[in-house]
């Protein structure tokens with residue numbers, strides 16, 4: 366089955382940060398056309414991109430995480446190429462929306478990077494799809510229609526294959542996500558308490574009414590693993606409380622510096638979604654993104 370919007374087809378374009386996820390999305394859309402743009406650097410270091418094939422009059426889905434500055438730059442160029450190439454519509458998929466952590470102004474003179482990026486990235490798009498925004502404040506920063514996909518179903522597909530007794534939230538911010546996971550897997554959940562010391566260090570404690578964890582298989586779920594400080598401290602505490610083993614799971618696996626190795630030292634498995642390329646076992650958010658795209662698409666019978 367091939368998905369069409371209007372007379373023409375859908376073209377999925379994978380930016381360099383999201384090639385495999387873009388391909389998975391095209392598969393979920395019945396193997397609709399998929400392309401990877403050509404990229405090169407000019408002698409002075411400036412970036413050049415070119416999207417092969419025709420997309421005039423087509424509905425384009427452009428997939429690119431914006432973790433690194435050069436990926437943001439590439440996205441701006443790709444959006445321009447899509448629009449100038451006469452695409453009928455552009456749906457921008459930001460699997461990992463970088464720069465979203467500064468979501469408020471804490472001190473005078475600060476830039477609110479989440480808003481600054483959202484406003485610039487969405488300019489050429491008709492719609493934006495992203496995955497697990499860092500904070501609820503970020504839900505209102507896009508002015509174009511925006512849909513947020515949850516990473517929970519993708520991680521749940523991986524956790525279902527393992528023994529899991531308890532879902533653990535490392536802090537208050539992840540409670541909603543963990544409750545959703547606990548409901549999907551029909552398991553109890555528990556929230557730890559986190560005090561951030563600095564950008565790399567946290568203190569984690571158990572609430573007074575925490576359940577007995579002796580012999581339990583525990584899965585900690587966070588939105589992002591960055592330095593690994595939160596997950597490592599949480600896993601160590603859970604093991605001290607008698608947990609048999611700990612799985613570390615997140616939507617966005619950044620795994621900065623030696624985070625992956627440090628987590629491996631305390632967790633039996635490291636799971637993430639495919640919003641970012643990394644060495645974890647990755648569950649795909651492609652079916653969940655494609656489900657939103659399909660709401661807008663008309664089923665057709667054209668040859669792929």
Ligand code: R5P
Nearest residue numbers: 588589590591592593594595
């Ligand atoms: C905090 O608000 C987030 O949900 C994560 O817990 C945090 O970003 C993880 O960072 P790290 O891996 O550096 O502890």
